[in-house]
Amino acid sequence: MDDTTKRLVQRLVKRIPAQMLRTTLDKWDRLTGEQKKSMDFTQSKWALTEKMLDLCEVNGLSVKHLTELEMIYIIDNPNKGMWYAFQLMDPQDDAHSVELMQFKEQFKSHLKELVRHVSIKIKKHTDEAVWIRIAWGDTFARPNHLKPTYVVHYLQSPYVFVTSLTLKQKPLLSQALVLSTRYQAIKDANLSGRKLTAIRDLLMRKYQQVFPTKYPSPLPENNPTISSIETFFVLLQMACEAFGGGMLPQLQSAVYKLETKFRDNSNKTMSEREEPFKCVVKFASTNLLESFRHCASSGIASTPVTPLLSCIPLKGRNYFVITDNGPGPSSQMRQPQN
CATH class of the missing domain: 3.60.90 (S-adenosylmethionine decarboxylase)
Structure with missing residues (x-):
């Protein structure tokens, strides 16, 4: 067994959780039933690595076979890298x-x-x-x-x-x-x-999309009792139109890179600069779209939802660059670029 094969065995055993290693080896089908039974998955990773090295040596397995094992694990567990x-x-x-x-x-x-x-x-x-x-x-x-x-x-x-x-x-x-x-x-x-x-x-739009109703209802005024219920359903409809309904894709971040003129009449040093003001705004959550939808439906965020946020599912993107229409401080901000 060459050094590359040994290092790949060590890397795979270290990377794959012990109990998951059992099911991955079953799908790999490069070890006999007796060989798989001889493995004690409660042992340390060092002991499991030594056992795997011995079995690969006995079976004459090479890098080609071990890349098959890695692919099985990655395909079954794709949410490990960026x-x-x-x-x-x-x-x-x-x-x-x-x-x-x-x-x-x-x-x-x-x-x-x-x-x-x-x-x-x-x-x-x-x-x-x-x-x-x-x-x-x-x-x-x-x-x-x-x-x-x-x-x-x-x-x-x-x-x-x-x-x-x-x-x-x-x-x-x-x-x-x-x-x-x-x-x-x-x-x-x-x-x-x-x-x-x-x-x-x-x-690929593999989630429940919610389209605007033919006759959208305006937000009701603050009337007794029923107005709060009506408001909830109107906000929920608007939030779902912006971000989707049901289970949403678990997007974890969105980044906005701003390249705009600095606007503050009290700070002429910054506002009169010819170079654009640059900064980066990042939103992060375990489920960003779900968080935005909840903020909009609960009234925490204003509705209709700003295009700066609703364009995430609309355009299928989570990185945007926002610039000015023109060179002067009075120019309007563009929508995120395509």
Whole structure:
């Protein structure tokens, strides 16, 4: 067993919780029933690692087999890293007809033309997602299996989700994706998060959307008894129209980068500066959309909901840059840029 295989075994056993390791090994199916029974998952991670090393040595398992084990764990537990969304642009006429085998062959072929040493493994998940594991090398170095990139793409859709990608690797992956999917370009979707399912559901509209009623009701005036009930339902309707109904994607943050003129007549030093005033505002929560919806429906936040917040589900984004329409301090603030 070479050093890379040993280090990968150590990394996987350390990363996967002991009880989850049992079910992951069952799906892996590279160990016999007797071998799996011989493992005591109550032991320390050090003891489990030594046992796994012995079993891999006996079975002659290599890096190729261990990357299968890693993919099984990552696919079953996708909410472990930071995921970034991208959108393919300008499809060719035959983009909708690209099938899995065709995509696999062309993606591997294109990427291997760009990178001399690269290891690629592709697996289709039960929800139709195509999972890609890429271990990058270069002209002189062999693929680094300890720092792989994971890519998730739904065929017949323009969306791609990526984690653990460096700036050097980004153009290489982008070119391989564009060529193998029959699109002409790819752009950053300005959407990221630690929960793959959340950014996927937000971007692909996999949540209950609530549309405005034909004849929206105005907020009732402060009348006795029933006005509070009517107000609640009107606020709830408006909040659901802005953020969605039912269970919402568990987006955890939204970032607004402001590049505007400083507006304060009492502070001419700042307001007369030609350079824009820059700052970053970040909202964070375990479920940001649910928090915004609750604030709007309970009256904590004003309604109708400002487009600065409602554009998160509307545009499927959580990163925005806000600038001025013109150079002067009297210019109006733009909506978040596309």
